[in-house]
Amino acid sequence: MERKKGLTGDKFSFIFIILPTIFLIVGYIINPGSRPSDSVELLTYIFLLLALVLLGVGFFSNKLSIGKQLKTLGWLSFTF
Numbered sequence: 001m002e003r004k005k006g007l008t009g010d011k012f013s014f015i016f017i018i019l020p021t022i023f024l025i026v027g028y029i030i031n032p033g034s035r036p037s038d039s040v041e042l043l044t045y046i047f048l049l050l051a052l053v054l055l056g057v058g059f060f061s062n063k064l065s066i067g068k069q070l071k072t073l074g075w076l077s078f079t080f
Helices: 009-030 038-060 065-079
Strands: none
Touching (some): 038 065
16 A cells, blocks of 8 residues: 655644644733733624524534535634
């Protein structure tokens, strides 16, 4: 069996985990005291909760045609 050269799934997963971790650590070192205002933080929590609800409803209504659309909308809004 021939081994594939280049970026395999394991390496890609490792990069996907380690790069954001490094970016977060460097960001906290460079700017340790920054926090968003309370209103921005509240809006972020509300938006994330609504996205999570969309994901859940889309998951449990997967048999219906709207379930897949709700999951897609949930994932898109959850990433932002």
